[in-house]
Amino acid sequence: MGFGYDARAALQLQDTINDDENDNRPNAHRRVEVTTMKNILFIGVDQMRADVVGPGKAVPSISPNLDGLIAEGVAFTRAYSTCPLCTPARASMFTGDYAFRHGMGTNCDMYHALGTELRSVERLLHTDLLDAGYRCGFVGKWHAGVEKGPGDYGFEGNALPGYGNLAQSDEFKSYLAENGLTYSVEPTLSFNPDGQTVAAGHWHGPVESTMAHYLTNQAIDMLADLGADSRPFFLTVQYWDPHGPHFLPDDYYGLTDRGQIAPWPNFGDDLRSKPGRIRRERDDFYRLHPQTEAELIEYIGLYCDHVALVDTQIGRLLNHLEAAGLFDDTLIVFTSDHGDMTGAHGGLIDKGLLYEEAMRVPLVFSHPALGRGERHGLALNMDVLPTAMSMVGVRHQPRQASDLSDQVRDAEAAGRPYLLGEYHGLRFLYSQRMLVSDDGWKFIFTPGDQDELYNLNDDPGEMADLSRDPDHADRLAGMRQALIEETARFDDPLHATIAKFNGQWQGTQFDATTAYLKP
Numbered sequence: 001m002g003f004g005y006d007a008r009a010a011l012q013l014q015d016t017i018n019d020d021e022n023d024n025r026p027n028a029h030r031r032v033e034v035t036t037m038k039n040i041l042f043i044g045v046d047q048m049r050a051d052v053v054g055p056g057k058a059v060p061s062i063s064p065n066l067d068g069l070i071a072e073g074v075a076f077t078r079a080y081s082t083c084p085l086c087t088p089a090r091a092s093m094f095t096g097d098y099a100f101r102h103g104m105g106t107n108c109d110m111y112h113a114l115g116t117e118l119r120s121v122e123r124l125l126h127t128d129l130l131d132a133g134y135r136c137g138f139v140g141k142w143h144a145g146v147e148k149g150p151g152d153y154g155f156e157g158n159a160l161p162g163y164g165n166l167a168q169s170d171e172f173k174s175y176l177a178e179n180g181l182t183y184s185v186e187p188t189l190s191f192n193p194d195g196q197t198v199a200a201g202h203w204h205g206p207v208e209s210t211m212a213h214y215l216t217n218q219a220i221d222m223l224a225d226l227g228a229d230s231r232p233f234f235l236t237v238q239y240w241d242p243h244g245p246h247f248l249p250d251d252y253y254g255l256t257d258r259g260q261i262a263p264w265p266n267f268g269d270d271l272r273s274k275p276g277r278i279r280r281e282r283d284d285f286y287r288l289h290p291q292t293e294a295e296l297i298e299y300i301g302l303y304c305d306h307v308a309l310v311d312t313q314i315g316r317l318l319n320h321l322e323a324a325g326l327f328d329d330t331l332i333v334f335t336s337d338h339g340d341m342t343g344a345h346g347g348l349i350d351k352g353l354l355y356e357e358a359m360r361v362p363l364v365f366s367h368p369a370l371g372r373g374e375r376h377g378l379a380l381n382m383d384v385l386p387t388a389m390s391m392v393g394v395r396h397q398p399r400q401a402s403d404l405s406d407q408v409r410d411a412e413a414a415g416r417p418y419l420l421g422e423y424h425g426l427r428f429l430y431s432q433r434m435l436v437s438d439d440g441w442k443f444i445f446t447p448g449d450q451d452e453l454y455n456l457n458d459d460p461g462e463m464a465d466l467s468r469d470p471d472h473a474d475r476l477a478g479m480r481q482a483l484i485e486e487t488a489r490f491d492d493p494l495h496a497t498i499a500k501f502n503g504q505w506q507g508t509q510f511d512a513t514t515a516y517l518k519p
Helices: 007-017 064-072 086-095 126-131 170-178 211-227 276-285 293-323 381-391 405-409 470-489 495-501
Strands: 039-045 074-080 135-140 184-192 196-204 233-238 246-249 330-336 363-366 373-380 418-423 432-437 441-445 452-455
Touching (some): 039 293
Antiparallel strands (some): 184 196
C-alpha cells in the first residue's frame, strides 16, 4: 500500500496507524537490501507541533501518511526548533548556524528586522552538496530574505522571496486558470473584534485549488526532473501549512472528531507565574483567544483539520517518490520550523514563546536501510542537513549544528548534554535564551523579566516554575552556569549579559566601568 490517502478514506485507516502489529501501513516493516542512499528529500512544514502527528500524538488528527513515516523511520522524540519564529529557524535549518550568527534573528520582513538577507551566503549548507555534484531543488516557503530567494543561491525552482504570497503570484493564478479552478474564502473565526486577525475559514473550492495541492504538484514535477538525471539530488519541499489562518476546503473543515479532543492539560494556566509580557501579549494581541474549553476544542480541531490537509499532500509526494522508483535511493527527512501554542497555557496563540508547544517539533529520518525506532537524545531542527549530508557521504564544513548520524544509526550513541535555544522577538525586540538538559530540566533566561525553571520529567506542561523554590536552588545555579558556558561556546553575543546577570563581570565585552582601570 502506498501513500496519498484522501481525507475521508483516512478516517477508516486511522485506528490502524498506531497498531504495531498491522503490516498494512504505508511501507510498514519494509526492509530491502540497500547499497545506495544518495538522494535527500527534505520535507518541511510551518508551525507544526511535535504532538499532533506520529504514533504517540495527543490529538485525533487524521494524518496516516506522517504517522506511518514517523513510525517506520528513526524519530527523535526530543527535537526542538532553534527559535520559535519562521525566519530565524528557517535560516538556521539551511545554514546550520544559530540566528545570532547568520544574522536573521527576527522575521526578515518586519519593520524591526535584525537582518533582511543572509549575512554569510557561503555558509548555506547546500553549497557543499553543489560542490559534490548534486542538483539542488527548492519548492515552497523560503522566508530567509526579502529580495533574494533560493534561486539566487544555486537552487533550482521558482520559490518566492520573503514570506511568499503564493495566492497572489502569477504562477498560482495561471495554474488555477489553466485547470478551470476557482475558490473563495469565507472567514469563520477571528482573534480580534470586527473580524480582525482571521484565524480560520472555509476555502470554498476543491482541494485542487488549494496552495498545498499546487505546491505538491510543483514538487512532483521537480522530482520527475531530478529523478531522470544520473546525478544525485537534494530536494526540499517547504509547505506553508499548517500555519494559520486555517483556510480549509469543505472535505477538511470539521474533519477531525471534536468529541475525541481533550483540552490541553495546561489550559487552566492563569499565567500569573509567567513573565508579565506573556499575559499582556495574549490579552492585547489576541483579545478573542480561546477562553472556554469548547472554544479551545474547536480551535484545536481546526488546527488538526489543517494537519490532515497537509498530510494528504505529503502522502501524494511520497507516493510519487515510490512510484518513480526513487524510494530506495532517497533519504527522507521531515521536520517543522517551529511549533504552535494552539491555545495552551490559558489560550496562548501563535509562536514567539520558548514553551514546549512552540519549541518542540517532529523530526524523523527515514530510509529502508535505517530500520525504525525512537531516539530520546536532544536534537535541533538545524541538525537536519549536517546529519543528512553525513549519511549520504557528503563532506561539509563544520557549523554550529550537530551531526546526529551516529544517533540515527545507533540508539545507544551519546548525544548533546544541553540544547540551546534562542529568541529575539516577534512584534518587538525581546532577547531570551532557553537551555534544556539531557536529564529533563529546562531554564529560560529573560533579562528584562523573571527567569523560569521547569522539571519537564514531572511537569511537561510547564505549570510549576521552580526558579524561586529554595529546594531547587542548586539546580537553578547549575542551569545558569551551563547557560553561561553554552553561550560562550557558541560565541553568542548575549553571553556577556547572561554572565553579568549572574554575577560574573569579567569578560571580553567593553565595559566603561572597568575600561580605564587598566594601564
